[in-house]
Amino acid sequence: MSEQKQRSVDPAVLEMVEVAAARSVQTIWDRLEAQKAQCRFGRDGLCCRMCFMGPCRVTEEGKGPQQGICGATAETIVARNLLRHVAGGAAAHSDHGREIVKTLLLAAKGESKAYQIRSPGRMRALAAEFGLPLDGRSDSDVAAELAQLYLAEFGKQDGTLLNLSRAPEAQRNYWRAAGVTPRSVDREIVTGVHMTTMGVDNDPEHLLLAAARVALADGWGGSMIATDLSDVLFGEPEPLRSAANLGVLKEDHVNILVHGHEPTLSDVIAAVSRDPDIVAEANAAGAKGVNLAGICCTANEILMRHGIPIAGNFLQQELAVMTGAIDLLLVDVQCVFPALARLQECFHTKVVSTSPKAKFPGAEHIEFHEENALDCARRIVRMAIESFRRRDPAMVRIPKVHERLVAGFTTQVVFRILGGRYRPSFRPLNDGIQAGRLRGVAGVVGCNNPKFTHDQCHLAMVRELLRNDVLVVQTGCSAIACGKGGLLAPEAAAKYAGKGLQEICEAVGIPPVLHLGACVDNSRILTACAEMVKEGGIGDSFDKLPVVGAAPEWMSEKAIAIGMYFVASGISVVIGQPLPVEGSRVVVDFLTRKMRDFFGATWSFQPDPIKAAHLMIDHLDRKRAELGLPPPMYEVPYAPQVGDESLVFAAAAAPAPSAAS
Ligand code: NFS
Ligand code: SF4
Numbered sequence: 001m002s003e004q005k006q007r008s009v010d011p012a013v014l015e016m017v018e019v020a021a022a023r024s025v026q027t028i029w030d031r032l033e034a035q036k037a038q039c040r041f042g043r044d045g046l047c048c049r050m051c052f053m054g055p056c057r058v059t060e061e062g063k064g065p066q067q068g069i070c071g072a073t074a075e076t077i078v079a080r081n082l083l084r085h086v087a088g089g090a091a092a093h094s095d096h097g098r099e100i101v102k103t104l105l106l107a108a109k110g111e112s113k114a115y116q117i118r119s120p121g122r123m124r125a126l127a128a129e130f131g132l133p134l135d136g137r138s139d140s141d142v143a144a145e146l147a148q149l150y151l152a153e154f155g156k157q158d159g160t161l162l163n164l165s166r167a168p169e170a171q172r173n174y175w176r177a178a179g180v181t182p183r184s185v186d187r188e189i190v191t192g193v194h195m196t197t198m199g200v201d202n203d204p205e206h207l208l209l210a211a212a213r214v215a216l217a218d219g220w221g222g223s224m225i226a227t228d229l230s231d232v233l234f235g236e237p238e239p240l241r242s243a244a245n246l247g248v249l250k251e252d253h254v255n256i257l258v259h260g261h262e263p264t265l266s267d268v269i270a271a272v273s274r275d276p277d278i279v280a281e282a283n284a285a286g287a288k289g290v291n292l293a294g295i296c297c298t299a300n301e302i303l304m305r306h307g308i309p310i311a312g313n314f315l316q317q318e319l320a321v322m323t324g325a326i327d328l329l330l331v332d333v334q335c336v337f338p339a340l341a342r343l344q345e346c347f348h349t350k351v352v353s354t355s356p357k358a359k360f361p362g363a364e365h366i367e368f369h370e371e372n373a374l375d376c377a378r379r380i381v382r383m384a385i386e387s388f389r390r391r392d393p394a395m396v397r398i399p400k401v402h403e404r405l406v407a408g409f410t411t412q413v414v415f416r417i418l419g420g421r422y423r424p425s426f427r428p429l430n431d432g433i434q435a436g437r438l439r440g441v442a443g444v445v446g447c448n449n450p451k452f453t454h455d456q457c458h459l460a461m462v463r464e465l466l467r468n469d470v471l472v473v474q475t476g477c478s479a480i481a482c483g484k485g486g487l488l489a490p491e492a493a494a495k496y497a498g499k500g501l502q503e504i505c506e507a508v509g510i511p512p513v514l515h516l517g518a519c520v521d522n523s524r525i526l527t528a529c530a531e532m533v534k535e536g537g538i539g540d541s542f543d544k545l546p547v548v549g550a551a552p553e554w555m556s557e558k559a560i561a562i563g564m565y566f567v568a569s570g571i572s573v574v575i576g577q578p579l580p581v582e583g584s585r586v587v588v589d590f591l592t593r594k595m596r597d598f599f600g601a602t603w604s605f606q607p608d609p610i611k612a613a614h615l616m617i618d619h620l621d622r623k624r625a626e627l628g629l630p631p632p633m634y635e636v637p638y639a640p641q642v643g644d645e646s647l648v649f650a651a652a653a654a655p656a657p658s659a660a661s
Contacts, residue, residue, distance in 0.1 A: 012401035045583050082207075082211055085560045086215050086557070092261075092557070096261055096262055097223060104143060117140070130146070167530060168541045174600065182213050192211065218562075245310075247398065253291035262332050285388050293308065297334070303407050318340060322397075325397075327385075342362060366379065409516055425535065438469055442470050442471070446553060461550060461552050461616075462474075462487055470501070488513050490511060548573070549572070552576040572602050
């Protein structure tokens, strides 16, 4: 990557990148450059390491071997690799979900002081949904049975996932016909990985349908369980105000940065850091208090439940440490740069890992178990106070950049806000779509990736969608990008939305971009779509709804799993960087065209965020036309793209990589 290409559109990031250079500290962008040209076989999915006769690299084009040593072709290798990625992503979300279920069980049994059932109403609603008896039973009794029921969702050998009952009948029929109805979470992941091992499944379509089944087990299983039970345990989010970007760090406070994904510890840290005796200890060390801020998805979790500000998204994790103001960085699992612990050589920041699943050489490991959560949290906050005493004020450089935002929307909250307290309903949303005031709904989600100018694609895409009267829902690092970019602020509607969307936002009192939470909370998009179908008038299955998804700067296997469960649930998805499948025309064709025959939706790849937004808008307009809905009420000057929603991919036209590259 050339120095010319801008690294970010975020002024706080640009400032810190300069600070890093001045202090000769490496950043992710430097390490990307050090990689030079990346391997094209890997990029296109053509490298196979499934057995150790290999590794093998193949091409479809005859410029090198067309088969691996075992005879596997490009299409088999590409499809197998993709299935493994989906399994990796689904495993991450779902293992997180499992920890939340186990925490619910502890809380129900009264075995941890740190956790209570903060939303018994939601817990009972879930229990009722799955047919558990409620009459005359205590909350803890019901919660214990509910937790056992959910635990079985991971490991049961028979039946299908319980949450599938939330999907419209038509969706379930698609799944049945394609043979992708997920049975249980762990089973699908294990079977998927088994199918990819040497000499098992060779049929690309069969492998890709298995990938859909694994992904569905994530979206409707592991992730949805994580969302529902986090709401039960940590409280149902409510819309609240907060702020995002590095400027939320405070020079005169002990700063603790939480980074990772599981809300179990960060939620307790949030409580402990406000403890009067902890605050007194911080004062004694010369600080005004303890300031907590988050990075990545754990940040989204505590933002929407406690209003705790966000320091930044994925690409800002090491820059936050480079402010010299982070006294302790607490990490658990997922999306944590291994480079972080090494920053301790240059900065006073103490890096503490907590998950039994993730250790970082050089970091202090304080293993966190739900049973000892309070003691563990206190110990960690005290370490932060000690670390503050070692902070060098001369090294502190906090960019004075942050934006105000509103977060904390859930399917239930939207239900209530739209319909009012006495008649909660999705009706006003469906009405808005039917009348053409709203063109449709777009879920814009996913990561940052240093191959793209940081945050630029998220902001450009979302602004273009808003201008065209598309309501945007967000999660993960994309939500953080838009929070920092001012798109989650209350005044964003007046500034960025088209006329129709503005009218809706004013009438029902919502911002034009709804922050739904962390990446596991993409499951909220599924439940919201189910409510839209139930409300009626805009299609009886997801693939008929004017709804579309995007991940413009994705980088994680988790994003592949999410995209796959969206598409397999009937919601077409546009991603920035293509999936690593361009080495096989058969696989590209399946994902971008043939999946429509099975699920009514496809993948598209489009790195340009404006072009991608237009693909999405065209898709929404097409869905509207198919439903017999009127065209959008307000014209926006934008020329629709001609042609199919799936792009013609470079791989289909350009020569395949040669074996020599
Ligand atoms: Ni999602 Fe959240 Fe961010 Fe990407 Fe990583 S933090 S789980 S994977 S980088 S959006
Ligand atoms: Fe090569 Fe086949 Fe082994 Fe893959 S499974 S590494 S293609 S021999």
